Amino acid sequence: MIYRIKDENGTTVVAFEGEVDLESSPEARRILLDCLGRTSSLLVDLSAVTYIDSSGIASLVESFQNARKAGRxxxxxxxxxxxxxxxxxxxxxxxxxxxxxxxxxxxxxx
Amino acid sequence: MDGREQKPEKVIEVRDLVAHYGERKILDGVSMDVYGGEIMVIIGGSGSGKSTLLRHLVALEQGTSGTVKILGRDPAALDAKEALALRKKIGVAFQGGALFSSMTVGENMMLPLYEHTVLDRTTMEIMVRLKLEVVGLAGFEDLMPAELSGGMVKRAAFARAVIMDPKILFCDEPSAGLDPVIAAALDDLLLRMREAMGMTIIVVTHELESAFRIADRITVLDQGRILLTGTTEELRETKSERIQNLLQRRTQEEIVDPEEYLERLMGERLGERALL
Incomplete structure (x- = not known):
């Protein structure tokens, strides 16, 4: 898995690429939670993700819930x-x- | 499918597998291939050897002769590290559930994650709840296996088997003993898992309705030998009397060898002699 982070007029965009699986999802989780700590608006671009397993999905769920609680x-x-x-x-x-x-x-x- | 570049690869390759329990031959020269992303159902009557075959496919047992390769590797020839790597790619839902009775459902499911991954505990907990959602057991993670019905135990065992999203999933009699609605729901779940995750699924069952609902191909096992491997259409159209008997649930007319029968009754057969 590789990733890119960019800022688009105050919105942070994280784009993942490749496979988000048991090996790479801890890094995906860390990136998402880090970004949420620094932005009020986060978009996760999944267009180039070829495979995601439930650990990757779990990272998205946790990030989404954290964002909701923080009003982001x-x-x-x-x-x-x-x-x-x-x-x-x-x-x-x-x-x-x-x-x-x-x-x-x-x-x-x- | 899951969108990965996939060409039909052989994920399981069995050649001339022979297995015995004591003197009794259970598998007699079984050869079969299972391809990536397909659902292969192994059917056969009681004592046909199908559960024994499954135990050999998941490397719980080794044959007397012949070879089994999973993802191109012979499990018997792997060192501990390689065997562990292979095991992470395989999920097994055992017939009886095989859940640890002293642990909650959630703890049972989390065990492979603790053993094989470095995931954060929150991630693990979400994964457990996700899988329980998928099998219709949302909110059951804190219950003990003894507090579940038979059908729930089967679904919990299934959820544990897929907790790490294995490349290959083995299911031993997944719908046996379930009411028809739950059985059909489990079949549907297998189809959806294959569709979403691209899993290769091998199911052992004697439930013909279920077999025909989910199978891409079916292997018919009888007295330790493969009678036929083919699509559901090929199976329906076969002229084989034994297979048609099995499909129509007609009992087989046993061929009696008087000499062998008498020897067996007298305990003069090789296997029986060993018991005395």
């Missing part, structure tokens, strides 16, 4: 098909705020 904006954007089917398996597609594209997410975050 948190959304998933451009969710790849492989990630979406895993979210659907546990019905989390109905829980997360999901935008089809990064542009949509940035427009709503603004």
């Amino acid at each position: 904006h948190f959304a998933l954007v451009a969710v790849s098909g492989s990630v979406l089917s895993v979210l659907r398996l546990s019905r989390l597609d109905k829980v997360f705020t999901i935008y089809d594209t990064l542009e949509d997410g940035l427009a709503r975050a603004g």
